[in-house]
Amino acid sequence: xxxxxxxxxxxxxxxxxxxxxxxxxxxxxxxxxxxxxxxxxxxxxxxxxxxxxxxxxxxxxxxxxxxxxxxxxxxxxxxxxxxxxxxxxxxxxxxxxxxxxxxxxxxxxxxxxxxxxxxxxxxxxxxxxxxxxxxxxxxxxxxxxxxxxxxxxxxxxxxxxxxxxxxxxxxxxxxxxxxxxxxxxxxxxxxxxxxxxxxxxxxxxxxxxxxxxxxxxxxxxxxxxxxxxxxxxxxxxxxxxxxxxxxxxxxxxxxxxxxxxxxxxxxxxxxxxxxxxxxxxxxxxxxxxxxxxxxxxxxxxxxxxxxxxxxxxxxxxxxxxxxxxxxxxxxxxxxxxxxxxxxxxxxxxxxxxxxxxxxxxxxxxxxxxxxxxxxxxxxxxxxxxxxxxxxxxxxxxxxxxxxxxxxxxxxxxxxxxxxxxxxxxxxxxxxxxxxxxxxxxxxxxxxxxxxxxxxxxxxxxxxxxxxxxxxxxxxxxxxxxxx
Numbered sequence: 001x002x003x004x005x006x007x008x009x010x011x012x013x014x015x016x017x018x019x020x021x022x023x024x025x026x027x028x029x030x031x032x033x034x035x036x037x038x039x040x041x042x043x044x045x046x047x048x049x050x051x052x053x054x055x056x057x058x059x060x061x062x063x064x065x066x067x068x069x070x071x072x073x074x075x076x077x078x079x080x081x082x083x084x085x086x087x088x089x090x091x092x093x094x095x096x097x098x099x100x101x102x103x104x105x106x107x108x109x110x111x112x113x114x115x116x117x118x119x120x121x122x123x124x125x126x127x128x129x130x131x132x133x134x135x136x137x138x139x140x141x142x143x144x145x146x147x148x149x150x151x152x153x154x155x156x157x158x159x160x161x162x163x164x165x166x167x168x169x170x171x172x173x174x175x176x177x178x179x180x181x182x183x184x185x186x187x188x189x190x191x192x193x194x195x196x197x198x199x200x201x202x203x204x205x206x207x208x209x210x211x212x213x214x215x216x217x218x219x220x221x222x223x224x225x226x227x228x229x230x231x232x233x234x235x236x237x238x239x240x241x242x243x244x245x246x247x248x249x250x251x252x253x254x255x256x257x258x259x260x261x262x263x264x265x266x267x268x269x270x271x272x273x274x275x276x277x278x279x280x281x282x283x284x285x286x287x288x289x290x291x292x293x294x295x296x297x298x299x300x301x302x303x304x305x306x307x308x309x310x311x312x313x314x315x316x317x318x319x320x321x322x323x324x325x326x327x328x329x330x331x332x333x334x335x336x337x338x339x340x341x342x343x344x345x346x347x348x349x350x351x352x353x354x355x356x357x358x359x360x361x362x363x364x365x366x367x368x369x370x371x372x373x374x375x376x377x378x379x380x381x382x383x384x385x386x387x388x389x390x391x392x393x394x395x396x397x398x399x400x401x402x403x404x405x406x407x408x409x410x411x412x413x414x415x416x417x418x419x420x421x422x423x424x425x426x427x428x429x430x431x432x433x434x435x436x437x438x439x440x441x442x443x444x445x446x447x448x449x450x451x452x453x454x455x456x457x458x459x460x461x462x463x464x465x466x467x468x469x470x471x472x473x474x475x476x477x478x479x480x481x482x483x
Contacts, residue, residue: 001030001324004071004139006128007081008034008064009041011048011292013144017079018049019310020317022060026325027317029059035071038086042066044296051300068131075136077320080128080143084120085432087285092428093117094279100421101412103258105248105274106281108146109197110380111408115387116425118150119399120432122391125151129159140323142166142316147384148196148334149349154388156336156349164361165334165349166315167196169244177204177242180218180225181211191353193341193366195380196334197245198253199351200373202366215242228269231257231276239372244351248276253380255407319356326358335363343368348381379407394439396426 003021008014014034021027032049036042046064053060065071072078083090093113094104107113125145132139141163145151152165170192178185183206191203204211211218219225219233219242226233231251236242243250247269251257257267258276269275273284298304311317315331322329333354340363341350353364369377386402389395400422403409409418426433 001027001076001320002033002074003030003320004033004035004075004078004136005081006035006068006071006078007083007145008045009036009038010081010083011041011045012288013081014045015049015052016312017314017316019052020312020314021320022053022056022058023311024317024321024325027060027321031074032060032062033071033073033075034062034064035066035068037066039066044292048296048299055302055305068128069135072128072131072135072139075132075139078128078132078136078139078141079316080125080141080145082121082124082128082145084117084124085429087282087289089120089429089432090117090282090285092425094282096425096428097409097421098278099424100417101261102409102421103261103264103278103412104252104408105276105278106246106252107279108281109148109245109249110253110383111406112403112421112425114147114150115383115399115402115406116429116433118147118154118384118387119391119435120429121145121147121151122154122388123435125155126158126392129155129161129163132161133159137161140164142319143334144316147387150384150388150391152334152349153336153347153384154391156347157388158392164319165196165351166319167334167351168314169197169246169249170199170332170351171313172246173199173201173242173244176225176229177201177211177215177218180215180222181206182218191364191366192244192332193352193369194243194350194373195344195377196349196351197249198377198380199244199332200241200369201243202241202370202373212241228272228275230269231267234267239370239376241370241373243373246274248274248280251276252408254376255411258408259411319361322356323358323360329356330354331356333361333363335361340364341366341369341374343371343374344377345381345385348384379405391435394435394437396422396436396439399426 005014034046042064046062050062093107093116097112102112104111104113108117141161143165148165148167152163155163175185178188187206189205190201192199192201194200216236229247231247232243251267258264273280318329321327332351334349334351337344337346337348337350352366355362383402383406386398390398400419403418403422
């Protein structure tokens with residue numbers, strides 16, 4: 001099996017996912033291909049992972065390159081960890097809007113920061129997928145790059161490559177619910193559905209009992225959760241359901257919690273950045289980069305051992321294991337909406353439970369979300385759709401309209417201010433937005449890419465499949481009808 005990791009200079013994430021894969025006995029001879037445009041980060045990541053392989057006496061191998069097309073040769077799976085523009089561009093995402101009073105904690109999913117992050121990331125991911133169409137068309141693209149929904153939507157709009165978006169937010173909320181209820185996490189059965197970073201726990205059960213009516217009291221009765229999640233608890237109080245991602249994330253996707261400076265502290269948990277600190281994620285990313293540079297010599301000297309056996313809850317290794325071995329995995333994944341959530345727009349990217357095994361990836365039909373959460377999601381989808389189209393066409397007017405409709409920006413600025421802020425962000429981020437120098441036409445809407453099957457129906461688990469899309473059409477037709 002050959003796994004290509006694009007953006008492998010992201011040391012923490014690359015090492016984590018590789019450790020997860022090597023914890024699967026069948027994958028210990030995997031061929032990894034690391035690619036990054038940053039030679040320093042690529043070298044550090046490659047050396048650390050090679051040391052990990054050597055220290056654990058594993059047969060896995062790594063090749064490293066700054067050539068993306070070379071990295072994709074022969075790939076069965078392609079993982080994306082790219083952050084286009086790095087921390088330099090990220091700083092503009094946070095600092096330019098702040099001059100207009102738009103206060104973001106994370107700025108990687110929605111808001112002015114999320115919009116411009118999408119504008120510069122989408123062309124790169126589409127480029128990766130188009131290279132895959134030529135070099136490894138049967139490979140499955142597993143994306144960890146934010147803004148998740150926008151990125152996946154654009155790749156599905158512009159290419160034929162099968163793609164899944166992966167995020168650990170649902171797992172985190174699941175554990176919080178278990179803590180609030182005072183029961184082991186493995187005893188809590190749940191269904192979450194919605195959008196990435198805006199998914200709603202619409203079903204929660206413990207030993208067959210419906211726990212949704214008890215969640216609000218459980219959270220309010222837990223001092224730690226009450227202090228750390230004031231926004232999420234307030235939304236649950238008013239809209240009836242607990243939402244994924246952190247307090248800081250959720251606060252910037254809505255128009256109510258960061259609009260008045262004198263009120264922001266009420267909704268922020270100051271002990272951790274993800275509680276809502278202004279520019280908190282940018283600060284942590286900068287500190288993380290310094291940490292890896294400082295720790296690198298110690299890791300290479302063997303002062304800090306790197307173990308293989310500790311496997312995380314990140315989806316990637318579990319999905320690949322299920323596809324390759326036939327072992328079943330259930331996870332909440334990001335897939336196109338093909339009537340699976342009936343009151344969200346067709347084609348947008350939704351996060352829902354999926355069953356993965358040797359036959360493929362089978363999304364779960366949800367039906368209608370509760371009306372309040374669905375209304376919040378639809379506002380987000382409108383911003384996402386405008387941003388995706390703008391990224392694919394280079395249409396600046398669509399960017400301005402997306403910024404105007406963004407809940408956080410709209411809560412702080414009038415339209416003249418939003419137009420001025422957008423122009424300032426275009427100026428600051430111009431080096432990473434080449435598509436706006438020569439706008440083009442919207443790509444033709446292609447038939448929905450099919451989620452990759454690991455094998456033909458009826459063949460042995462682990463057997464390769466030459467035409468996964470054809471098999472999928474003949475069996476599950478998992479991602480909706482042909483257009």
